[in-house]
Amino acid sequence: MNRIKRVTAFIVLILMITELLPFNAFSKSISENSPNVYAEGTPTITLTATPTKTAVPTATSTKIATPTATGVVTTTRAATPAKAITPTVTGVAATPTVTGIVATPIKATTPTAKVVTATPMKVATPTSMEVTVTSTNIATPTATSTNTPVATSTILQATTISENITLTADITYEELTVTSGQINLNGFKLCIDGNLTILGGEVNVNYGNLIVNGNIKHMGGTIDINHGEILIRGDESKGLKGDLIQAGGTRNNDIITSYMNINHGRLEVAGDYLMEGINEKWNNYSYLWSYSYLKMVNPEDYVLVNGKFVAHSRNSQNGYLTAGTMEVKGDFEQSSSGYVGNEENFATSGTFKVKLSGNTIQNVSFQNPEKSHFNYLEISNTNPGVSFNTPIALNYLTEETNFSSNVSLYRLENPSTCDITINGNLTIVSGNYNLIGKTLTVNGDYIQYGGNFDVNYGNLIVNGNMKHMGGTIDINHGEILIRGDESKGLKGDLIQAGGRSEHNSNDIITSYMDINHGRLEVAGDYLMEGINEKWKIYSYLWSYSYLKMVNPEDYVLVNGKFVAHSRNSQNGYLTAGTMEVKGDFEQSSSGYVGNEENFAASGAHKVILSGSTLQNVYFQNSGPSKFNILIITKPLNKGYSTSTSHIVLGNS
Secondary structure (H helix, E strand, C coil): CHHHHHHHHHHHHHHHHHHHHHHHHHHHHHHHHCCCCCCCCCCCCCCCCCCECCCCCCCCEEECCCCCCCCEEECCCCCCCCCCCCCCCECCCCCCCCCCCEECCCCCCCCCCCEEEEECCCCCCCCCCEEECCCCCCCCCCCCCCCEEECCCCEECCEEECCCEEECCCEEECCEEECCCEEECCCCEEEECCCEEECCCEEECCCCEEEECCCEEECCEEEECCCCEEEECCEHHHCECCCEEECCEEECCEEECEEEECCCCEEEECCCEEECCCCCEECCEECCCCCEEEEECCCCCEEEECCCEEECCCCCCCCCECCCEEEECCCEEECCCHHHCCCCCCEECCCCEEEECCCCCEEEEECCCCCCEECEEEECCCCCCEEECCCEEECCCCCCCCCCCCEEEEEECCCCCCCEEECCCEEECCCEEECCCCEEEECCCEEECCCEEECCCCEEEECCCEEECCEEEECCCCEEEECCEHHHCECCCEEECCEEECCCCCCEECEEEECCCCEEEECCCEEECCCCCEECCEECCCCCEEEEECCCCCEEEECCCEEECCCCCCCCCECCCEEEECCCEEECCCHHHCCCCCCECCCCCEEEECCCCCEEEEECCCCCCECCEEEECCCHHHHEEECCCCCCECCC
16 A cells, blocks of 8 residues: 555656646746846746837927736646737837736646736836937928928028928928929918018918018019918018018019919908019019019908008909909009009909008009009098099999098999998099989089989989089989088089180080989079189180080079070070079170070070079170070069060060
C-alpha cells in the first residue's frame, strides 16, 4: 500500500511539472523582453491601443493622454495568459503603442480557477508627449502655390498676392495688395487691418465677409461679392476714412478695367465711393481716368455709401444698373467732363433705385441728365433735405420721391402712378410728363422751359406762381389751380412768355397753353407777356405764346388781371369756351414786341368780366383783336372803364 501511494504521488508530481513548464517558459520570455519593468517569472500581457484617425484641428499641438484599459480574461488553464485587448482611442494625431494592462495568472496550486482579472500595470510617465501637428493644407502668407487654402487666426504682415488663394478659415492681414490670381473667401472672413489695393485678378467674396479697416483702391480686376458682404470701415486713428476708389489704368493703348459686381451681396462704404481716376501710377500704368463698371442686376443687390458718390467713369453703365438699391447719405455727383468720362456713366433702368437718406444737406448734380439719370428715386432726407443743383432725369416718379426742396426735372420717362407733393419749386426743362388722373402739388413755383406736361384727367396744384416759359401744357380734361401763397408773398400769377436765343434770333422757344376740355384757375394775374429774365442763352423779354380754347367745356378763371401781349397771333385759337376775368383786361402789341391779333376771338368763345370792383378794359389793336362774346355782371357805366368801341355785348 505504501508503495502504491508513493507511485501515485510521483505520477501526480510528473503531471504537475508537465503542466507548469509552458507557463514558466512564457513568463521568462515576457521578463526578458521587459527587463526594466518586471522580474523574471512574472507573467504580463501587452495591450496595443490603436486610435481612430480623425481630422487634424488647426491647433499647432496636441497632448496625447495615456489611455486606461481594464481587461477581463477567462481561461480554463492556469498557465494560459490573458488575450490582448484592443481599445479604441479617438482624437490622437499619431498611432502610439501603449503598454498599460497586466494580467495576474492563477496560482498553480489552484487549477480550478476559471477567471483571471486583468489589472492595469504601472507605466513610467514619458518625458514629453506633446506632438506638433503641421497641416499640409496651410499655405505660407506669400501664397506661391496654386489654389492653396489659407487658414490662420493670427494677423499676417502686409502681403502681395499674385496666385490663387482659397480660405479655409478666417484670416487677417495688416495690408493686402492683389496683382493677379484669385482670392476665394469660400464663406470665411478676410479682414484687412489697413488698406486693400486691387491691381488685377479677382476677389470672390463667395458667401463670406471682407472687412477693410482702411480704404480700398480698386484699380483693376474684379470684385465679385457673390452673396457675401464687403464692409469698408476705415480707421479714424490712422486718418483712413473708409473710401472706395474705383479707377482703371492705361499704358499706351493697354487698358485695365475695374469691375465691381454686387451679385446678390452687400457693399457698405464708410467714406466716399468714387468711380473716378486718381493721380497715381503703377507698373507704368496711369490711373488719371476711371475705366470702371458697377454691376447691380439683382433685387438683393445693395450698396450703402455713407459719404458721397461720384460717377465719373469712362465706361457706359447702360445695362449694368437694372436692379437693387443704392443708398447714399452724402452728395451725389454724375460727371463726364469731356473725354474723361462717359455721358452714360449712370444710366439706370429696370427696377434699380437710389435712396437719398443723409441727415445733412445732400447736393445732387448731373452733368449729362439727357443720358444719365435716376430710375426710381426715394428721398427720406426731408430735413434739411436734398439740394438739386442741376436738372435731373427720372424714369419714375413715385410717392417715395419726396422732394422737400427745389427740383429741376430734365425728363420724366414714365407717367405718374400716385399723387406727388413737391415742397419747393418745380422746374420742367424738357421731356414728357403725364399725370394720368393723379394729383401733383407744388408748394412753390412751377416753372417750365420746355417739354410737354399732360395733366390728363388729373390735377396740378401750384401753391406759388407759374412761369410758363416754353413747351406745352395740356390740361386735357384735368384741372390746374394756381393758388399762390400769401405767407411767402406769392400771388398765384401765371406768366406765359417765350424765349429767343441771344446768339440766333431764329432760335425761338414758344409756350403753348391748351385748355383741352379742362379748367385753369389763376388766383393772381394771367400775363401773356415777356419778362426780364434769362435762362441759358435765352432771353424772355418777349412773349412767344399761345392760349388755345376750342372746346365748349374749356374754362379759364383769372382772379387778377389778364394781359394779351404775345408776339403770336391767336387767330383760330380762341373759338370756344369761356374766359372769366375779375380784374383788368388789357390787349397790347407795342410795335414789334406784340402781335396785333394776339386776342382775336371768334366762334363761340366768350369773355365774362365779373369783378366786384371797377374793371379797366383796354385794346391797343381793337380791330384785329377783339372780344367775340362779352358778358358783363355790373352796370357798364359804373362797373367798367373802357375806351374800346369793338365790344360785343351779350347777357349782362
